[in-house]
Amino acid sequence: MVSLLDFEKPLAELQSRIAELRETADNGSIDIASEVAKLQAKSDKLLRETYAKLTPWQKTQVARHPERPHFKHYVAQMIEEFVPLAGDRAFADDLAIIGGLGRLGGRRVMVIGHEKGDDTASRLKHNFGMAKPEGYRKAIRLMKLADRFGLPVVTLVDTSGAFPGIQAEERGQAEAIARSTEACLELGVPLVAAVVGEGGSGGAVALAAANRVLMFEHAVYSVISPEGCASILWRTSEKAADAAEAMKVTAADLQKLGVVDRIVEEPLGGAHRAPTAAIDSLAKALGEEIDSFSGQTPDQIRASRRDKYLAIG
Amino acid sequence: MSWLNRVRQSIASITKRETPDNLWHKCAGCGQMIFVKEYEENQSVCPKCNHHGRIGPDARFNDLFDSGVYTLLPIPQVTEDPLKFRDSKRYTDRIKAARTATGETDALINAKGTIEGYKAVVGIQDFAFMGGSMGLGVGAAFVAGVEAAIAERSPYIIFTAAGGARMQEGILSLMQMPKTTVAIAKLREAGLPYIVVLTDPTTGGVTASYAMLGDVQIAEPGALIGFAGQRVIESTIREKLPEGFQRAEYLLDHGMIDMVVHRHDLRARLAQLIGYLAPAKAA
Ligand SMILES: [Zn+2]
Numbered sequence: 001m002v003s004l005l006d007f008e009k010p011l012a013e014l015q016s017r018i019a020e021l022r023e024t025a026d027n028g029s030i031d032i033a034s035e036v037a038k039l040q041a042k043s044d045k046l047l048r049e050t051y052a053k054l055t056p057w058q059k060t061q062v063a064r065h066p067e068r069p070h071f072k073h074y075v076a077q078m079i080e081e082f083v084p085l086a087g088d089r090a091f092a093d094d095l096a097i098i099g100g101l102g103r104l105g106g107r108r109v110m111v112i113g114h115e116k117g118d119d120t121a122s123r124l125k126h127n128f129g130m131a132k133p134e135g136y137r138k139a140i141r142l143m144k145l146a147d148r149f150g151l152p153v154v155t156l157v158d159t160s161g162a163f164p165g166i167q168a169e170e171r172g173q174a175e176a177i178a179r180s181t182e183a184c185l186e187l188g189v190p191l192v193a194a195v196v197g198e199g200g201s202g203g204a205v206a207l208a209a210a211n212r213v214l215m216f217e218h219a220v221y222s223v224i225s226p227e228g229c230a231s232i233l234w235r236t237s238e239k240a241a242d243a244a245e246a247m248k249v250t251a252a253d254l255q256k257l258g259v260v261d262r263i264v265e266e267p268l269g270g271a272h273r274a275p276t277a278a279i280d281s282l283a284k285a286l287g288e289e290i291d292s293f294s295g296q297t298p299d300q301i302r303a304s305r306r307d308k309y310l311a312i313g
Numbered sequence: 314m315s316w317l318n319r320v321r322q323s324i325a326s327i328t329k330r331e332t333p334d335n336l337w338h339k340c341a342g343c344g345q346m347i348f349v350k351e352y353e354e355n356q357s358v359c360p361k362c363n364h365h366g367r368i369g370p371d372a373r374f375n376d377l378f379d380s381g382v383y384t385l386l387p388i389p390q391v392t393e394d395p396l397k398f399r400d401s402k403r404y405t406d407r408i409k410a411a412r413t414a415t416g417e418t419d420a421l422i423n424a425k426g427t428i429e430g431y432k433a434v435v436g437i438q439d440f441a442f443m444g445g446s447m448g449l450g451v452g453a454a455f456v457a458g459v460e461a462a463i464a465e466r467s468p469y470i471i472f473t474a475a476g477g478a479r480m481q482e483g484i485l486s487l488m489q490m491p492k493t494t495v496a497i498a499k500l501r502e503a504g505l506p507y508i509v510v511l512t513d514p515t516t517g518g519v520t521a522s523y524a525m526l527g528d529v530q531i532a533e534p535g536a537l538i539g540f541a542g543q544r545v546i547e548s549t550i551r552e553k554l555p556e557g558f559q560r561a562e563y564l565l566d567h568g569m570i571d572m573v574v575h576r577h578d579l580r581a582r583l584a585q586l587i588g589y590l591a592p593a594k595a596a
Contacts (some may be wrong), residue, residue, distance in 0.1 A: 162521075164541030164549050169559060170567045172414040174540035175519035179523065182494050201478075202490060202521040202540070209491035223478045223518070225488040227547075233400035233480060247483040248396050257395070259484050306498070310456065313391060313449040 014043040057241035067272040071115040078283035094135030110146035113156030130163035133176035144249025155207040162203030184209035215251040222249040324438035371438040389453035404481040419450030421459040431466035439447035440506035445475035448482035452489030459496040467508040477517020506590035530570040532561035
C-alpha cells in the first residue's frame with residue numbers, strides 16, 4: 001500500500017475497510033467479495049476524480065512522492081545492459097547524477113539522470129538528487145562521449161535543484177551548470193529529456209536543454225520551488241500553493257507555453273501506484289522520440305535544437 | 314522607453330541631487346559620507362575604501378565608450394506578463410513601477426560604440442530594474458546584443474548584475490538560460506570574443522548561464538558572485554560562511570575568473586583584451 005498524501009486522506013477510510021474485509025475473506029464468502037469489489041470501485045472512482053483535478057501544488061506533492069520511481073528504477077526496467085560510467089575526471093564521482101551506456105528497446109543510448117535515493121542511507125549517498133559541480137561535469141563528459149560515437153542521449157530529470165553549499169560554490173556550481181546546458185545545446189546527436197519528477201530550476205535545465213522535452217502528467221518543472229518563490233514574493237513559504245499556481249508548473253501549462261513537447265500519461269493515481277506501467281509508457285515514448293530523428297544529420301539536429309530555444313518567449 | 318523619457322529621467326535625477334539630502338552619499342562599504350559630486354566623478358567608487366557602488370547603464374556607457382559617445386540599440390519587443398502573474402501585487406504593476414523608477418524598458422540595455430578605437434557592442438544589466446532579473450526582455454536583449462556584435466564584427470561585452478531569473482515569468486525565464494547560451498555559441502562560431510564583466514551582485518540563473526561562459530571573465534572588486542543565495546546555503550548546511558565567500562576575489566582564488574579589475578582600469582583593460590582577440594579597428 002502506498003503512503004497517502006494529505007489530499008488523498010479521504011481514500012484512507014475506504015482502503016482500510018477494503019484491507020479489513022480482505023483479511024476476513026479467506027472463507028470465500030461471496031458477500032465479502034462483492035463488498036470488496038464495490039468498495040474498490042468507489043475507491044478507484046474517488047482516486048480518478050482526485051487525480052483528474054489536482055492543483056499545481058498537489059501535483060508538486062505527487063512529483064515529490066518518496067515512492068515515485070527514481071532513476072535506478074527506470075534504468076533497471078527500461079535499459080538493457082546498463083554500463084554505468086563514473087566520475088568527472090577532475091574531482092569526484094557525484095552520485096546525485098548517474099549516467100552510462102545502455103540499450104533502450106535495442107537502441108544504443110547514453111542515459112543520464114538525477115537520482116534522489118529512496119531511504120535514508122541512499123538519500124544521503126545521492127545527496128537527495130542535488131548535484132554538485134562534479135555531477136554536471138560528469139554529465140558533460142558523458143554527453144560529449146555519446147556525441148563522438150553517435151549515441152542518442154536520454155536524460156531523466158528529477159531534482160529539487162543543484163546543491164547549495166560552500167564547496168559546490170567554490171568548485172564553480174554556476175559554471176558547471178552553464179557548461180552542462182551548453183553541452184546539451186552542442187550535441188550533434190538527438191537529446192531527449194524527460195522530466196519524471198521534479199524539474200528544479202538551473203539544476204534541471206542543465207540536463208534538459210533538449211531537442212524534445214517529455215514530461216510525466218503529474219511531474220512539475222519550475223524556475224524556483226513554490227516554497228522559494230512564495231518566501232520571496234509573498235514573504236512566507238506558507239503561500240507555496242499560490243506560488244505553484246501562479247508560476248504555471250504543470251505539464252499541461254508547460255506544453256501550452258511551448259517548453260514541453262509531449263506529456264506522458266501516468267497510471268491512475270500517479271506513477272508511484274503502478275511504477276512498472278509508468279516506466280513502460282515512458283520507455284515507449286522515449287523510443288518513439290529517438291526514432292523520429294532517424295535520417296537527420298548532426299547539423300540538422302543541432303540547428304533545430306538551437307532554433308527551438310531561440311524561439312522561446 | 315523613448316529618448317524623451319530618458320532625458321526627462323536624467324533631468325529629474327539632477328534636480329533631486331541638488332536638495333541638501335542628496336548632497337551626500339553614504340558609502341555602503343565604509344559607512345563614511347562622501348560628496349555625491351566627488352563620488353560620481355570617481356565612477357561611484359568610494360575614494361576612502363574603494364567600495365564599488367552599483368551604477369546604471371548611462372553612467373557605464375559614458376565611462377566606457379570613447380568620449381562618452383554611443384548609440385543605444387533598439388529594445389526588442391517581447392510578450393509582456395506571459396503568465397498573467399500576480400502575487401501581493403500584479404506583475405504588470407511591478408514592471409510599471411520599475412520603468413518609472415529607472416526610465417528603462419527592462420533590465421538589459423545594449424549600446425554600440427568604440428573603446429579606444431575598437432568597435433564594441435556592450436550590454437549592461439541594471440540591478441535597479443527589478444533586481445536585474447532575467448526574463449523574456451533580458452533574454453531577447455542579450456540575443457539582440459550578440460546579433461548586433463556579429464553584424465558589426467565586434468566583440469560582445471556584457472556587464473552582469475542580477476538576483477537571478479525573473480520568477481514572475483516562471484519557466485519562460487528559466488528558458489532564457491539555454492536561449493542566451495545558443496546566442497553565445499553563434500558569436501563563437503562567428504570568431505568573435507565574448508567578454509563578461511561580473512558586477513555586484515550576479516547570482517542565480519544568470520550566473521549559471523551567460524555570466525559564466527565568457528572567453529574572458531572579469532569581475533569588479535568586491536562583487537558578490539554565486540549560484541545559490543547566501544541565506545539558502547546557510548539554511549541548507551547550517552554552517553557559517555567563510556570570510557569573503559562568493560566575492561570577486563574569492564572567485565579569483567578558486568580559479569573561477571581571470572581577473573579582478575578596478576573600475577578606473579576597466580576601459581583600458583577591455584581595450585587591451587579586444588586588441589588581442591578582435592583587433593580590427595573601427596573605420
Ligand atoms: Zn567607502
